[in-house]
Amino acid sequence: MITLDPAKILIIDDDLDVLRAARLLLKRHFEQVDFEKNPQKIPYLVSNFDYDVILLDMNFTRDLSSGKEGFEWLDRILDTKPQSAVILFTAYGDVEMAVRAIKAGAADFVLKPWENQKLLDTVHAALQKRRATQKEKANSNNSQHLIGQSPAMQAVFETVSRVANTDANILILGENGTGKDVLARHIHTLSLRKDKPFVGVDLGAISESLFESELFGHVKGAFTDARDDRKGRFEEANGGTIFLDELGNITLPLQAKLLTVLQNRSVTRVGSNKLIPLDVRLICATNRNIQQMAAQQQFRQDLLYRINTIAIQLPPLRERTEDILPLALHFLEQYRLRYQRPVTGISDSLANQLQQYDWPGNIRELQHAIERAVILCQGKTLQPKDVFIKNAEPELSDNTGYNLEEMERNMIVQALKKCNGNITEAARELGLSRAALYRRLEKYNL
Numbered sequence: 548m549i550t551l552d553p554a555k556i557l558i559i560d561d562d563l564d565v566l567r568a569a570r571l572l573l574k575r576h577f578e579q580v581d582f583e584k585n586p587q588k589i590p591y592l593v594s595n596f597d598y599d600v601i602l603l604d605m606n607f608t609r610d611l612s613s614g615k616e617g618f619e620w621l622d623r624i625l626d627t628k629p630q631s632a633v634i635l636f637t638a639y640g641d642v643e644m645a646v647r648a649i650k651a652g653a654a655d656f657v658l659k660p661w662e663n664q665k666l667l668d669t670v671h672a673a674l675q676k677r678r679a680t681q682k683e684k685a686n687s688n689n690s691q692h693l694i695g696q697s698p699a700m701q702a703v704f705e706t707v708s709r710v711a712n713t714d715a716n717i718l719i720l721g722e723n724g725t726g727k728d729v730l731a732r733h734i735h736t737l738s739l740r741k742d743k744p745f746v747g748v749d750l751g752a753i754s755e756s757l758f759e760s761e762l763f764g765h766v767k768g769a770f771t772d773a774r775d776d777r778k779g780r781f782e783e784a785n786g787g788t789i790f791l792d793e794l795g796n797i798t799l800p801l802q803a804k805l806l807t808v809l810q811n812r813s814v815t816r817v818g819s820n821k822l823i824p825l826d827v828r829l830i831c832a833t834n835r836n837i838q839q840m841a842a843q844q845q846f847r848q849d850l851l852y853r854i855n856t857i858a859i860q861l862p863p864l865r866e867r868t869e870d871i872l873p874l875a876l877h878f879l880e881q882y883r884l885r886y887q888r889p890v891t892g893i894s895d896s897l898a899n900q901l902q903q904y905d906w907p908g909n910i911r912e913l914q915h916a917i918e919r920a921v922i923l924c925q926g927k928t929l930q931p932k933d934v935f936i937k938n939a940e941p942e943l944s945d946n947t948g949y950n951l952e953e954m955e956r957n958m959i960v961q962a963l964k965k966c967n968g969n970i971t972e973a974a975r976e977l978g979l980s981r982a983a984l985y986r987r988l989e990k991y992n993l
């Protein structure tokens with residue numbers, strides 16, 4: 548019996564013959580091979596599906612051979628999903644360009660016309676590398692030491708130790724950056740399901756039209772783009788834990804669909820009527836006031852009952868000041884090693900300043916502040932001047948010129964204001980993924 552590698556592959560090329568030939572070859576080896584002729588669909592495909600490898604043409608317009616368009620799409624892909632393994636199709640003679648693309652973040656390149664074995668080897672190598680990185684990341688997440696000596700965090704850890712190895716549904720509440728994601732992973736690693744999959748789904752990043760197919764899967768032909776049968780995230784998590792992040796962001800009709808799955812403990816793939824039994828532990832998280840949403844009929848009360856068997860509130864960092872210094876030292880050590888910098892400590896005056904500040908972006912903001920400081924610091928001890936802490940609302944810079952970066956910064960500030968600091972909503976407003984917005988917040992010190 549030949550078993551297919553469970554990888555998900557996307558091929559993007561405006562030449563249908565190329566697409567067909569590549570797909571025919573890859574389908575014999577990989578479980579899911581999607582293709583797309585229109586590069587404009589790249590943002591939609593990449594943000595809504597988790598592809599392991601993306602094969603991308605460098606030149607979409609036939610008379611254009613600069614590869615400029617390919618570079619732009621490569622950037623868009625890496626902006627949305629920085630861990631993507633992108634393999635470029637380049638024409639013979641474009642090797643210089645291919646080298647430039649690898650420097651820009653592509654995994655590898657394949658010359659057109661390709662040799663089948665060479666294409667397969669390149670895809671396998673990119674996959675292997677991606678899986679090794681994912682494993683490394685999962686291990687570092689699993690083994691992540693959670694810091695929290697404050698009474699508030701000690702109470703959280705106490706609850707976690709009592710409930711982790713039960714199958715109780717858990718709802719984690721807390722502002723952006725308080726550690727909901729790491730806590731969910733931590734609970735999984737303490738549970739009896741620790742050797743089974745942990746599948747995290749950012750519900751804020753899935754469009755309404757794709758919700759069902761992404762979560763519950765679909766069968767071939769269920770809709771125009773459904774070219775194959777596909778498992779949904781619930782099925783992928785079977786036996787393990789599913790983590791539904793940003794649960795407060797889904798609409799009432801989608802809440803009803805989710806409730807049905809949780810009540811029946813089974814999913815039906817879109818386009819099928821076969822029930823697939825589920826054995827998953829559910830952990831949900833939101834930064835919204837979900838009780839209030841339920842009281843205002845924006846969130847279904849029956850769904851809330853089902854998901855919050857145990858509710859864990861993660862306090863904002865300003866309410867656990869005891870944790871600020873241990874966290875800062877933890878990040879100092881992490882980034883000192885990563886960037887090979889000689890910094891080993893934090894001055895008393897900076898320590899005071901860190902404890903006084905109210906950290907609206909919570910632990911993520913502290914982490915980014917320390918990372919920047921470690922890179923910039925000239926001496927052995929971090930000083931107040933090394934750490935950028937915003938004391939007031941970010942000022943809009945004078946938007947008189949046509950500096951693109953300034954304009955981008957201003958748009959981000961405005962979107963954040965409009966959405967009251969809610970990252971998911973601001974990202975949607977700006978047409979960015981949350982990850983892409985976070986990167987820009989960091990870039991502009993926001």
Ligand SMILES: Nc1ncnc2c1ncn2[C@@H]1O[C@H](COP(=O)(O)OP(=O)(O)OP(=O)(O)O)[C@@H](O)[C@H]1O
Nearest residue numbers: 692693694695722723724725726727728729910911
């Ligand atoms: N107790 C902790 N100890 C050490 N690091 C932590 C702790 N809590 C959070 N972090 C780190 O802070 C960062 C933000 O955490 P995380 O992504 O889990 O927050 P979140 O609440 O899920 O954020 P968002 O709501 O924006 O998705 C991560 O890099 C995480 O590793």
